[in-house]
C-alpha cells in the first residue's frame with residue numbers, strides 16, 4: 461500500500477514493506493553479502509545508479525532498504541541511512557560534514573561518547589568544537605566563529621533534560637550558513653520531528669525506543685535534502701558502519717509498536733515523576749512533563765509529549781543514590797533507555813564517566829544525578845520498587 465498520506469501509526473505498520481514473490485507479510489531477512497548481476501552491463505548500471513539493483517550489503521540491501529524507507533517516511537526526510545550503531549551514525553555525520561580547520565558548536569550535555577570522540581579524536585585531525593548550553597541561544601551565537609560549519613544539538617539533553625528551542629537554532633544556523641543536526645534518540649519520531657522544524661539532519665540510536673526491546677544496537681540518519689543525503693550516504697558506505705540485515709529486521713519489527721510502547725512508558729513516567737517529586741528523600745526531579753521543569757512551556761510546544769526519561773537526585777548525593785541503585789529489584793541497573801523494561805543508571809560513573817569532571821559539572825551532570833528510563837510494567841510495581849529502595853537510605 462502507498463502510505464505517503466497515511467497516519468503515523470499506519471506508517472509504522474505498513475511503510476517500507478516490500479512485495480516479494482511469496483507474498484510475505486513481513487520483510488524477509490536478505491542474509492546475503494552480495495547480489496548477482498543479470499549481465500556485465502547491468503552490474504555497471506547498478507554502480508552508476510543505485511536504483512537499478514542491489515550490489516553489496518555494505519552499500520545496499522533490501523531488508524535495510526525497507527527500514528530506511530520506513531523511517532524516512534516517518535520523519536519526512538528525503539531518505540535514511542541505517543548504521544551499525546548510534547555512534548556509527550555520529551561518526552558518519554562528523555566525517556561527512558567536517559574537515560581540517562572546521563569548527564562545530566554543540567550541546568554541552570550531549571550523549572557522552574558523542575562529545576568524547578570529538579574532543580579526543582577529531583581534535584587530532586584539526587577539527588574543533590565548542591560545547592555550550594544550547595538552551596540559551598545567546599551562548600550559541602557567541603560560540604559561532606568564521607570557520608563554524610555545524611550546529612549539533614541534542615534535546616532534551618542527556619541526562620540533564622534541558623530543552624533546546626529547535627526553531628530558534630534553525631534561525632541562528634540560517635544566519636551563519638551552518639548545517640543543523642539533531643540527536644533525536646531521547647524522543648524518537650513519535651515525540652519530536654526536527655526535520656519538520658527546519659533541521660537538515662536527524663539521527664537516532666535505534667538501540668533505544670525505536671527498536672525498544674533491548675536486543676540489538678543500531679543507528680539511523682535521516683536527511684532532509686537529496687544533495688546532503690548523497691554526501692552522508694557515501695561516507696557511511698566508505699566508513700563501513702552499515703547496519704546488518706538481521707538488525708534491520710529486528711528494528712522493523714520493534715517499530716510496529718513504537719506508538720503503543722512510547723505512550724505506555726510515558727503514561728507511567730508521568731506518575732513516577734510526580735511520585736519522586738513528592739518524596740521527602742528526593743532533592744530534585746527533572747522531567748519535561750512536570751510544571752517544575754524550567755522549560756515546561758517550550759517542551760509542550762516542541763514535543764508531542766514529555767517522554768519516559770526522568771533525571772533526579774536523592775538527598776545525600778551519590779552515596780544515597782548508590783543505596784537506591786543497589787536496592788531496586790524491578791528496575792534493571794543498566795545503561796541504555798527507551799525500552800519496555802525500566803532501567804536505572806548513574807551517568808557520572810557510567811555513561812558520562814569518560815567526560816572530564818569539569819566538563820561534566822559545567823554541563824549540569826552532578827555526581828548525585830540518577831537517570832531513570834520508565835518501562836511498560838505496572839506503574840504500582842515500579843513505584844513500590846522505588847519506595848522500598850528509598851527506604852533503605854538512612
Ligand SMILES: *Cc1c(COP(=O)(O)O)cnc(C)c1O
Pocket residue numbers: 545546547548571574614618643645646665666667668677678679796797
Ligand atoms: C545510546 C545513545 C547514542 C549512541 O548510540 P549507540 O547505539 O549506543 O551507539 C547516541 N545518542 C544518544 C542520545 C544515546 O542515548
